[in-house]
Amino acid sequence: MDKIKVLFKNNIRQYGMGIALISIIIFFQLITGGILMKPLNVTNLILQNSYILVLAVGMFLCILTGNIDLSVGSVAAFVGAISAILSIQLKVPVIPTIFLSLLVGAIIGAWQGYWIAYVRIPPFIVTLAGMLVFRGLTMVILKGQTIAPFPESYQIISSGFIPDILSSGELHITTLVIGVILSIIYIGLEMQKRKNTLKYDFEVLSRPLFIAKLGVTVGMVNLFTYWLASYKGIPTVLILLAALILIYGFVTNKTVAGRHVYAFGGNEKAAKLSGVKTNRVLFWVYVNMSVLSALAGIVFAGRLNAATPKAGVNFELDAIAACYIGGASASGGIGTVYGCIIGGLIMGVLNNGMSILGVSIDWQQAIKGFVLLMAVAFDVYTKNKAKK
Numbered sequence: 001m002d003k004i005k006v007l008f009k010n011n012i013r014q015y016g017m018g019i020a021l022i023s024i025i026i027f028f029q030l031i032t033g034g035i036l037m038k039p040l041n042v043t044n045l046i047l048q049n050s051y052i053l054v055l056a057v058g059m060f061l062c063i064l065t066g067n068i069d070l071s072v073g074s075v076a077a078f079v080g081a082i083s084a085i086l087s088i089q090l091k092v093p094v095i096p097t098i099f100l101s102l103l104v105g106a107i108i109g110a111w112q113g114y115w116i117a118y119v120r121i122p123p124f125i126v127t128l129a130g131m132l133v134f135r136g137l138t139m140v141i142l143k144g145q146t147i148a149p150f151p152e153s154y155q156i157i158s159s160g161f162i163p164d165i166l167s168s169g170e171l172h173i174t175t176l177v178i179g180v181i182l183s184i185i186y187i188g189l190e191m192q193k194r195k196n197t198l199k200y201d202f203e204v205l206s207r208p209l210f211i212a213k214l215g216v217t218v219g220m221v222n223l224f225t226y227w228l229a230s231y232k233g234i235p236t237v238l239i240l241l242a243a244l245i246l247i248y249g250f251v252t253n254k255t256v257a258g259r260h261v262y263a264f265g266g267n268e269k270a271a272k273l274s275g276v277k278t279n280r281v282l283f284w285v286y287v288n289m290s291v292l293s294a295l296a297g298i299v300f301a302g303r304l305n306a307a308t309p310k311a312g313v314n315f316e317l318d319a320i321a322a323c324y325i326g327g328a329s330a331s332g333g334i335g336t337v338y339g340c341i342i343g344g345l346i347m348g349v350l351n352n353g354m355s356i357l358g359v360s361i362d363w364q365q366a367i368k369g370f371v372l373l374m375a376v377a378f379d380v381y382t383k384n385k386a387k388k
Helices: 002-010 012-031 039-064 072-089 094-117 123-142 152-159 173-199 207-229 236-254 256-266 268-273 278-304 315-325 337-356 361-387
Strands: none
Touching: 012 337, 039 072, 039 152, 039 207, 039 236, 039 256, 039 278, 039 315, 039 337, 072 094, 072 123, 072 278, 072 315, 094 123, 094 152, 094 278, 152 236, 152 278, 173 207, 236 256, 236 278, 236 337, 256 268, 256 278, 268 278, 315 337, 315 361, 337 361
């Protein structure tokens, strides 16, 4: 029991948010009469929140440096408008359209990153200006009108599903098989990790706790894939999200570049004295953010099947909230990609659950604001407690 307490105390942010997510899911599942976790609604949860989760991954790196990006919603709208003009009006094929749209995002990020990293204008000011500039440019190039519809091939990235190559019945067998394969891979990786940890005489979970951890995780993975298989299978955008989570999780935890971002957020002056090229780190963080904003704009436009002048409104607030709720520190240098995804899912489940219950948009906004305040208060409380 003492080991469990120590384990939870050392990982209070990570486990606390995971427990909060599970608790919120159970709560809404009960009071909605089981509607929340119906296969159709689970799939809708993924599709509805995919672009916010993409933005949260990029915003996490900005928050790691102790900053934020207020322009992401406007950039997403601007890039969505660019892709609509290319794909619908100019008839450019889908792949070149996506490539050019991401390139536009990179150019925007380089522009903002230059002012932030090398001229040293505060990120809040630069990205606030970007929010206004790109919102205005979106309205200019769309001329205040909506452009639609996108080709079906464009919509696959946000609304498509992987084909079932193993069956054509009610259950999507390919999705179930993928769940089993992921479970086997997970068990293998965890056992190898435990073996390596024991090799160097580091402390690990007791065997019963380790087995329980594997059992719970494998059970949740296969239950999730069963829900997806009961509808249409795995959405294409979920594969995109999984790839982003794995890539950015690896980069932040296992690479020099990721360590430099954490070092920057922990103490910029100390990082610079240690040889970290802080200007370059900050520049590339904002280039990365704008590329992911462009990707979110493509996903959102594809799901909406249209580019509109009002797209992307409040996206930046949802992305920032997802990161803070997921355990990222407001002062920088602390947090994980996985935590931000959990934070985004908490926001998504709250939105979806309250919508099912018929809660008005006004109250939804108020409740989400309160949850955000409590998450940051929890971060400050745990940090102050650790200093004592």
